[in-house]
Amino acid sequence: MEQAQISPWSPEVERGSTLSFLCVLGNNRTLDRNASHIIWKLEQNLIAQENYNVINETVSNVTIYNFTHERAHVRCFINVSGHEQLLNQTQVRSGFRPDKPGNFSCIFYYDKNTTCSWFSGKETHLTTHYTFIAKRTLHAADELHFCRSDNGSCSLFYPYVTMGTIIWCQVKAKNALAEVTSEWVYLDQMETVKPEIIEVKAIPGVKQMLRITWKRSELSPNSVKFNCRLRYRNTRLNYSEEVNVLMERGKKKASFNLTALHDFTEYAVVIQCSDSFFFTGWSEEKIGRTEEQAPSREVNLWRVIESSQSSENRTVHLLWKVVEELPSSGIILGYKIQCVSESSTYKKTVSSTNKMDILSLTGEAYVVSVVAYSSAGESPEATLRIPSIGEETPKPVDTVKAFTSNEQLVVEWETSALEVQRYVLEWYKEQETEPAGRSWQYIANATNWTAPKGVFEPFECYNISVYPLPKDKIGAPKSLQAYIQERSPSVGPGAKMENLGKNEVMIKWEEIPKAQRNGFIVNYTVFYKPEGGKELSETVNADFLQYQLKLLKANTQYTAHVMASNKAGRANGSTITFNTLKLSKEDLILMNTTIGLCMLFIFVLGTVWSLKKHA
Ligand SMILES: *[C@@H]1O[C@H](CO)[C@@H](O)[C@H](O)[C@H]1NC(C)=O
Ligand SMILES: *[C@@H]1O[C@H](CO)[C@@H](O)[C@H](O)[C@H]1NC(C)=O
Ligand SMILES: *[C@@H]1O[C@H](CO)[C@@H](O)[C@H](O)[C@H]1NC(C)=O
Ligand SMILES: *[C@@H]1O[C@H](CO)[C@@H](O)[C@H](O)[C@H]1NC(C)=O
Ligand SMILES: *[C@@H]1O[C@H](CO)[C@@H](O)[C@H](O)[C@H]1NC(C)=O
Ligand SMILES: *[C@@H]1O[C@H](CO)[C@@H](O)[C@H](O)[C@H]1NC(C)=O
Ligand SMILES: *[C@@H]1O[C@H](CO)[C@@H](O)[C@H](O)[C@H]1NC(C)=O
Numbered sequence: 001m002e003q004a005q006i007s008p009w010s011p012e013v014e015r016g017s018t019l020s021f022l023c024v025l026g027n028n029r030t031l032d033r034n035a036s037h038i039i040w041k042l043e044q045n046l047i048a049q050e051n052y053n054v055i056n057e058t059v060s061n062v063t064i065y066n067f068t069h070e071r072a073h074v075r076c077f078i079n080v081s082g083h084e085q086l087l088n089q090t091q092v093r094s095g096f097r098p099d100k101p102g103n104f105s106c107i108f109y110y111d112k113n114t115t116c117s118w119f120s121g122k123e124t125h126l127t128t129h130y131t132f133i134a135k136r137t138l139h140a141a142d143e144l145h146f147c148r149s150d151n152g153s154c155s156l157f158y159p160y161v162t163m164g165t166i167i168w169c170q171v172k173a174k175n176a177l178a179e180v181t182s183e184w185v186y187l188d189q190m191e192t193v194k195p196e197i198i199e200v201k202a203i204p205g206v207k208q209m210l211r212i213t214w215k216r217s218e219l220s221p222n223s224v225k226f227n228c229r230l231r232y233r234n235t236r237l238n239y240s241e242e243v244n245v246l247m248e249r250g251k252k253k254a255s256f257n258l259t260a261l262h263d264f265t266e267y268a269v270v271i272q273c274s275d276s277f278f279f280t281g282w283s284e285e286k287i288g289r290t291e292e293q294a295p296s297r298e299v300n301l302w303r304v305i306e307s308s309q310s311s312e313n314r315t316v317h318l319l320w321k322v323v324e325e326l327p328s329s330g331i332i333l334g335y336k337i338q339c340v341s342e343s344s345t346y347k348k349t350v351s352s353t354n355k356m357d358i359l360s361l362t363g364e365a366y367v368v369s370v371v372a373y374s375s376a377g378e379s380p381e382a383t384l385r386i387p388s389i390g391e392e393t394p395k396p397v398d399t400v401k402a403f404t405s406n407e408q409l410v411v412e413w414e415t416s417a418l419e420v421q422r423y424v425l426e427w428y429k430e431q432e433t434e435p436a437g438r439s440w441q442y443i444a445n446a447t448n449w450t451a452p453k454g455v456f457e458p459f460e461c462y463n464i465s466v467y468p469l470p471k472d473k474i475g476a477p478k479s480l481q482a483y484i485q486e487r488s489p490s491v492g493p494g495a496k497m498e499n500l501g502k503n504e505v506m507i508k509w510e511e512i513p514k515a516q517r518n519g520f521i522v523n524y525t526v527f528y529k530p531e532g533g534k535e536l537s538e539t540v541n542a543d544f545l546q547y548q549l550k551l552l553k554a555n556t557q558y559t560a561h562v563m564a565s566n567k568a569g570r571a572n573g574s575t576i577t578f579n580t581l582k583l584s585k586e587d588l589i590l591m592n593t594t595i596g597l598c599m600l601f602i603f604v605l606g607t608v609w610s611l612k613k614h615a
Contacts (some may be wrong), residue, residue, distance in 0.1 A: 002037075002088035004076060011508045012126045012176035015094040016436070018065050023076035023087060025058040033078055035060040041075045067094050070125050085122035095125030098173035101182045106156070108192045108278055109219045114161040117153035118171050118182075128175040134160070138184060164277045192278045194215035195228070198253070200269050200288030204289065207291050208263060213255040213272050214283065216247065225249045232258055235266040235287060236327075247273060263293035263329045292330030294377025297323040298372050299335070299355075300442065301382040302424065304435035308568070316359045316386055317435035320370050330374035339368045342388075356436050361387035385472050394475035395421075397447075400466050403481035409456045409484045412448040413466045422469040425449050430461040430514060451484075458485035459518045486519030488569025493524065495562045495573050502554040502584035508546040509562045509573060519566030527572075528552075528560040555582040560593070 005024045013019060023038050038060035040047040053061040060076070077090040099121020105614060106116035113277050132154040134145040161167065166188050172181045182536035190207040211232060216222070226247040227612035247254045261267060266289045269281045274398045298321040306315040322332060334353045340346070342365040350357065359368065367390040372379040387393065397415040404410070411425060421444060428438040456462060462484075465477035493509035507526050521542045529535040530553055540547055552558065583591070 003078075006074065006076060006088045006090045009090050010092070011090075012093045012095065013067060014177050015125075016066055016098060016229055017094070018063065019067050019074075019077075019092065021064070021074055021090075023060045023062075025078075025087070029572055031081065031373060034058070037078060037079045039077050039084065042069075043072050043075075046064060064480050067092065069094060069361065074094040079561065081269075093126055095175070095177070096122065097178040098124050098128050098175055098180045101130065101173055102172035102179050104169055104171075104182075104185050104187060105281075106161070106169075106187055106190045107228060107281070107420075108161065108163075108190050110163070110221055112219065113157050115155050116169065116187075120152050120173065120467075124175055124177075126175045126177065128173055131172045131174075133170045133172070135184075136165075138168055161190075172443050191277045191281045192273075192275055193219040194280045194283050195220075195226070195247075195271055195273050197269060197283050197286040200267065200434055202291045204288060204291070207293055208259065208261045210240070210258045210267055210269075210290055210367045211286050212258060212269055212271075212288075213253060215253045216273070217280075220248050220275075222252060224275045226275055228254075228273040229270055230256060230258070230269060230271050231282070232267050232269045234262065234327075235268050259288050262327045263290055263582050264331075266288050267326045270572070273464040283556055292374055292376040294329065295322075295325070295332060295372045295374055295379035296329050297325055298382040299323065299372050300440075301368075301384050302426070302438075302440045303368075303384055303386065304438060305386065307572050308436070312362055314361045314363065314386075314389070316361055316368075317355045318354050318368060318370065318384075319438065320382065320441070322355070322372060330376055332372045332374055334373060334376070336371050336373060337368065338370075339366055341366055341581055359386075361386060365391065385474075387473065390595065393613055394468060394470045394473050396476040396478040397466050397468055398478075400464070400478045400480050402464055402480060403449075404484050407485075408453055409451045409482065410448060411451075411464060411466070413478065413484075414447065415468060417470065419466060420468040420470050420475070423447075424467040424469060424474070425464065426477070427456075427462050427464045428468065429457075430463055456484040459483065461514065461517070461520075481520075486566050486568035488565060489518055489521070489564050489571040490516040492571040492573030493562045493564050495526075495576055497560070497576060497578050500578055502581045502587070503552045504548060504550045505552065505558075505561065505578060505580070506546055506548050506607055507560055511545065512571075517564075517566065519568050521566055522555065525563045525570075526560060527563065528558055531557040531559075552573075552580050554580050554584075556580050568610055 003026045007022050025035060034057045036054045040052065040399035042064060047062055047064065051063045055061055071091060071093050073089045073091055077084040077118035078085045078087055101118045101120055104116060106114050108114050120130065122285040128150065130149050132147040132149060134156055135142045145156055145160055150534045168184050170182050170184050172179060195216050196215050198215055203209065203211055216226065228245050228247055229242050230245055231240050231242045243258045266287055268285045268287045270285050272282045273280050300323055301318065301320045304317040304319065305608055320335065334351055336349060336351050337357050338349045338358055344364065355389050366386045367383055368386060369381045369383040370419045371381050400411065400413040402409060402411045423443045425442055425443055426438055441449065460483065462482055463479060465479040465481055467477045479572055489512050491512055493512055495509040498506040498508055509524065512521065523539050523541050524544065525537050525539040526547045527535055527537045528549055538547055556579065557579050559575050559577050562573045563570050
């Protein structure tokens with residue numbers, strides 16, 4: 001190898017530029033080979049001949065346009081009797097000019113060296129050298145401190161920088177493409193070594209408080225007195241608050257109580273201190289959580305009393321929801337349910353982690369109560385009275401209606417009982433059979449409710465009831481069914497025929513299964529058509545499940561089907577085919593009677609004739 005020289009050797013170039021290389025054959029070359037036999041490659045790829053230029057017998061030149069490789073080899077070969085023989089290769093690197101350095105910061109280590117660093121900007125991909133220059137003043141004659149670095153930071157040796165020193169500094173960045181010099185920057189914001197937060201901790205039994213403990217850096221002497229700033233932030237919120245605290249001379253550690261915080265909330269804390277000359281940077285963030293508190297809100301309690309009840313045994317389903325607290329006071333571990341008879345000494349307490357319970361009660365009146373508990377205590381009690389059987393139930397509201405407005409279901413009711421201020425609205429899908437699947441909402445001082453979007457699903461039939469709550473009683477419900485949105489039925493009604501006659505037939509059909517109605521069926525239409533004739537139809541309201549077609553043509557093939565309509569559309573059931581009879585029942589009876597009479601007549605005639613013959 002090395003039978004040739006490439007120049008330039010190992011260049012560093014600007015990304016995307018045009019390059020030119022020479023391959024100069026050595027003296028010991030084969031005589032019949034000259035520079036016109038040289039070929040060029042970029043890595044493994046042959047460079048097109050039109051980019052070659054044979055300068056003289058020993059020198060070939062190549063031009064490479066738009067060089068975008070970060071690193072690549074340019075290789076020159078010579079063609080010897082069909083074989084490519086590598087003569088030489090060189091690596092080429094491409095990159096960018098350095099950015100202007102900026103964002104200087106220096107960290108002061110007291111009686112040790114001071115380290116300054118800067119931001120070099122984007123990666124150049126080329127060998128780039130930095131020179132850091134420090135001066136005490138900008139006067140030209142001032143003492144200079146130099147430091148060369150390739151990694152973005154430099155040390156200034158003690159005692160060039162001592163307590164209270166301020167410096168001017170500048171960084172020069174240089175690579176093959178350019179030399180860029182930063183402005184002179186006046187560094188009064190020099191940092192001292194950061195303090196460190198050791199812990200952010202709740203003290204058992206102390207609510208709404210976090211104790212912050214921090215220590216000065218090992219590198220800052222104990223003789224320095226610090227003024228510190230604690231900055232703390234609820235991790236779920238954006239804004240932070242600050243308090244100033246003092247760190248005395250001679251103390252390695254200090255702590256501070258942050259008070260009046262939220263319960264059971266995470267706070268992120270950072271600290272920064274000042275020795276009256278320099279500030280430290282902000283410490284690493286530490287997170288801690290305040291003590292848990294007993295739940296502050298009572299649960300939202302409701303019940304479903306199963307309707308099939310004897311006076312001795314009743315099944316009552318208790319259901320409850322946790323009212324969300326913001327911020328949350330803690331983690332609810334479970335619920336305690338208490339059931340107390342009003343007339344006897346019966347009392348039962350159970351615990352549960354579910355948000356429901358099933359009680360088997362006798363016909364007496366009971367008071368049930370539920371509390372939620374966390375490791376810190378219990379919530380206030382939610383209570384509900386289960387009346388005895390036979391006790392008079394307060395009367396229901398007068399009217400209820402439901403309609404859709406703005407894609408939301410609105411329920412409105414009217415009542416003449418003016419003393420009632422509170423109501424419970426209860427709803428569940430018509431298909432829902434489990435009492436636990438019911439939803440409810442307490443409503444005070446209003447006689448309407450607009451369901452938040454998403455509470456009711458479209459195309460589903462809901463049973464909705466309004467219960468008035470006079471005093472501590474629960475009145476009788478007033479109920480209705482509603483769809484928030486309807487669409488055409490998924491299937492049509494299946495039809496069949498009965499009582500086929502000469503001119504009439506009874507068409508019967510079945511209700512569409514509830515899950516496939518997608519709305520309230522308003523009416524049914526029976527379509528029928530004689531073979532080759534015109535289609536006719538009859539519509540009946542949804543109370544009917546049959547229709548008698550009359551005035552049909554005798555002995556004719558008919559097709560028929562039934563269509564169900566709701567407010568949003570319609571669906572056709574399958575088609576049935578039948579042939580009307582040639583003769584009606586009456587015709588057959590008449591015919592049979594006629595034949596019978598004829599036979600009788602013939603019989604009588606025969607008898608008379610034979611008697612006569614006998615005689
Ligand atoms: C070929 O050209 C190069 C550069 O132009 C020159 O240095 C060299 O002397 C020339 N060689 C011959 C044999 O003419
Ligand atoms: C190089 O060699 C070829 C024959 O292989 C010849 O035709 C050509 O003239 C030579 N070129 C130069 C520049 O000497
Ligand atoms: C250079 O090459 C790059 C990538 O191969 C391409 O995106 C760019 O357009 C080219 N530039 C020119 C001037 O051809
Ligand atoms: C300095 O740092 C800030 C944020 O840390 C950054 O937005 C800015 O671009 C930097 N400036 C330079 C010149 O590096
Ligand atoms: C936090 O700040 C961002 C941008 O400043 C803002 O978009 C967002 O809504 C804020 N979040 C809260 C909870 O305030
Ligand atoms: C912080 O609170 C704890 C517990 O109430 C108390 O013992 C301690 O003295 C308080 N510390 C400070 C610095 O107030
Ligand atoms: C049947 O009900 C639909 C949907 O409400 C209605 O558009 C149509 O007019 C009704 N047909 C008759 C004949 O009443």
